[in-house]
Amino acid sequence: MSAQASAPLPATTAGAQRRQRTQWLDARLSPWRSRHRIACACQVLAGWMWIPQAAAIAWALDALLFAGAGLGAVRAPMLLLGGTLLARTVLVWAAQRVQADVVESVLARMRVDIATAIAARGPVWLRGRRSGALVALSTSHVDATANYFGGYLVARAETLLVPVAILVAVFCVDWVVGLLLLLTAPLAPMFMMLIGMGAETAGRRQLVALARAGAHFTDRLRGLDLIRVYGRGDAELAQVGEATETIRVRSMRVLRIAFLSSAVLEFFASVSVALVAVYFGFTYLGMLDLRGETLPLSTGLFCLLLAPEFYAPLRRLAANYHDRANALAAVAEIEAAFDGLPDLAVKQLLPPRAGEGWDGGKPRGPTHARGARISPPPQPSLAGGGGSQSDSPGAAALVCIEGATLRHPGARAPALQHVSLQIPAGNRLALVGPSGSGKSTLLDAIAGWLPAESGVVSVAPGTRIALASQRPWLFDGSLADNIRIGAPDASDADVAEAARVAQVTRFATALPDGMDTVIGERGFGLSGGEARRVALARALLLRPQLLLLDEPTAFLDAGTEGDLLAALDDWLQDCTVVVATHSDAVVAWAGAQWRVPPPVEQSA
Numbered sequence: 347m348s349a350q351a352s353a354p355l356p357a358t359t360a361g362a363q364r365r366q367r368t369q370w371l372d373a374r375l376s377p378w379r380s381r382h383r384i385a386c387a388c389q390v391l392a393g394w395m396w397i398p399q400a401a402a403i404a405w406a407l408d409a410l411l412f413a414g415a416g417l418g419a420v421r422a423p424m425l426l427l428g429g430t431l432l433a434r435t436v437l438v439w440a441a442q443r444v445q446a447d448v449v450e451s452v453l454a455r456m457r458v459d460i461a462t463a464i465a466a467r468g469p470v471w472l473r474g475r476r477s478g479a480l481v482a483l484s485t486s487h488v489d490a491t492a493n494y495f496g497g498y499l500v501a502r503a504e505t506l507l508v509p510v511a512i513l514v515a516v517f518c519v520d521w522v523v524g525l526l527l528l529l530t531a532p533l534a535p536m537f538m539m540l541i542g543m544g545a546e547t548a549g550r551r552q553l554v555a556l557a558r559a560g561a562h563f564t565d566r567l568r569g570l571d572l573i574r575v576y577g578r579g580d581a582e583l584a585q586v587g588e589a590t591e592t593i594r595v596r597s598m599r600v601l602r603i604a605f606l607s608s609a610v611l612e613f614f615a616s617v618s619v620a621l622v623a624v625y626f627g628f629t630y631l632g633m634l635d636l637r638g639e640t641l642p643l644s645t646g647l648f649c650l651l652l653a654p655e656f657y658a659p660l661r662r663l664a665a666n667y668h669d670r671a672n673a674l675a676a677v678a679e680i681e682a683a684f685d686g687l688p689d690l691a692v693k694q695l696l697p698p699r700a701g702e703g704w705d706g707g708k709p710r711g712p713t714h715a716r717g718a719r720i721s722p723p724p725q726p727s728l729a730g731g732g733g734s735q736s737d738s739p740g741a742a743a744l745v746c747i748e749g750a751t752l753r754h755p756g757a758r759a760p761a762l763q764h765v766s767l768q769i770p771a772g773n774r775l776a777l778v779g780p781s782g783s784g785k786s787t788l789l790d791a792i793a794g795w796l797p798a799e800s801g802v803v804s805v806a807p808g809t810r811i812a813l814a815s816q817r818p819w820l821f822d823g824s825l826a827d828n829i830r831i832g833a834p835d836a837s838d839a840d841v842a843e844a845a846r847v848a849q850v851t852r853f854a855t856a857l858p859d860g861m862d863t864v865i866g867e868r869g870f871g872l873s874g875g876e877a878r879r880v881a882l883a884r885a886l887l888l889r890p891q892l893l894l895l896d897e898p899t900a901f902l903d904a905g906t907e908g909d910l911l912a913a914l915d916d917w918l919q920d921c922t923v924v925v926a927t928h929s930d931a932v933v934a935w936a937g938a939q940w941r942v943p944p945p946v947e948q949s950a
């Protein structure tokens with residue numbers, strides 16, 4: 347999915363990028379910030395509870411075993427112990443409960459936002475992406491950030507506040523142990539930095555492998571029939587095997603770093619606790635006297651009980667540091683997929699050309715494609731193409747194309763160069779020209795999906811646009827559901843009427859359940875011509891003011907084509923229609939044609 351996964355970057359750039367990605371991740375938490383703070387506060391309070399708990403245990407043991415006091419003397423420390431145990435249990439439970447809620451909310455919102463970001467980039471952007479890799483963004487990549495929010499951020503708060511409190515408590519009773527803890531504490535952050543270096547790259551490689559395998563698998567599933575027909579089953583299975591093996595190897599690398607780092611940290615924490623124990627051992631044996639005064643047993647017990655808890659938050663943070671690296675790897679992949687970190691605030695992401703669906707559209711706000719300049723509609727004229735156009739004198743141009751150059755993302759040459767065209771409201775225009783000359787490209791640009799590289803492609807403000815494309819997507823659902831997709835509230839009568847005009851009724855009556863027959867991915871198969879008619883009915887149901895049709899009558903016999911055009915005549919009374927076609931009947935129906943200039947390669 348990303349070529350950048352292994353590309354080395356200068357340290358300063360990498361650091362700046364990491365900071366930016368961390369800020370981006372933290373911003374996802376904003377709506378739930380106060381609840382997250384509650385979870386952190388509960389966790390920190392639970393950590394602080396170790397201090398009275400250790401004091402109670404040390405006090406009780408000292409009184410019972412060494413001062414020889416009766417059971418009555420330990421009532422107070424036992425009450426304190428019970429109270430702290432209860433408080434700690436409740437606090438940890440509350441912290442985990444609140445944090446789990448926060449994480450679920452953040453991840454759910456991220457999934458919605460990623461889907462919105464994908465939709466906002468429009469169909470032309472989508473065509474250049476692999477669906478499996480896009481699915482991975484909302485699944486494995488989003489999941490990879492869960493432990494950052496649920497583990498790392500809480501552990502960070504805990505690390506900032508709990509060890510300091512324990513250190514102060516220990517210093518109050520024994521400065522030697524305090525000093526020992528203080529000197530060994532930096533070991534954890536040092537190892538965290540070492541882990542961080544390798545973990546992010548390994549995490550990113552694992553996510554790339556997951557996304558690639560997902561994309562490959564989705565792609566091959568779609569073409570399963572072809573794979574069988576061409577006898578490529580074994581070869582494909584081998585490729586799937588290779589992809590999963592790559593995931594296994596990369597996942598093992600990630601796990602190796604995680605296990606190794608926690609093992610090293612456990613070792614150093616144990617050594618540090620052992621140092622404290624050795625110090626007390628030698629002091630009690632009288633072989634060491636750093637304090638210059640007797641060391642009460644309760645002091646030793648108190649410090650020994652607290653020493654592991656001093657390192658516990660540091661160890662947890664170090665373990666979660668690995669999760670932070672994984673989360674940053676996921677963000678880096680999201681950044682690569684969207685060519686930059688998307689601002690996932692839903693409102694801001696909604697495109698200037700909101701509403702264009704798969705084959706239909708809704709009213710849209712701004713009129714100009716991204717990057718195109720705004721200019722007043724020129725007088726009706728034609729340039730860059732040939733043919734005739736019936737302009738109503740004085741009618742304002744609904745569609746205005748002026749010196750536009752259109753290039754598909756990543757294409758070497760523009761599909762169309764310096765074309766100019768004005769289409770007055772209420773007119774019909776047939777776009778004609780050889781295959782590959784750029785008719786569909788022009789429709790994409792008018793629909794607002796393909797921004798003009800230079801020049802202007804504009805549509806009058808507030809125009810309700812619908813587009814019926816050449817390769818309509820049929821969703822898993824009934825025929826009626828598929829038609830209703832852009833107008834979910836349309837009545838059955840309206841759906842039936844749109845289906846009649848688009849000549850869907852013609853074949854729907856022969857289907858097992860008529861308009862309720864399930865079509866699409868797992869449903870009844872439709873022919874190419876039938877699918878296009880469903881797309882046309884979808885577009886008609888929107889009652890568009892500007893209808894863009896891409897070869898609506900391809901695959902149709904002359905009779906059906908004639909019936910379709912006649913029915914459209916009644917339906918599209920005041921509608922402006924731009925239709926890409928190779929059919930003479932459609933050109934005659936439109937009444938005006940515009941010949942798309944030859945492809946750039948030929949004219950060069």
Ligand SMILES: Nc1ncnc2c1ncn2[C@@H]1O[C@H](COP(=O)(O)OP(=O)(O)OP(=O)(O)O)[C@@H](O)[C@H]1O
Binds near residue numbers: 754761783784926
């Ligand atoms: N996503 C894309 N990326 C790069 N180039 C593309 C893309 N889609 C189309 N093209 C190229 O743009 C040119 C115009 O294609 P377009 O589909 O607009 O032609 P058309 O006139 O509609 O053809 P047809 O009559 O066969 O439908 C072609 O050379 C095509 O290969």
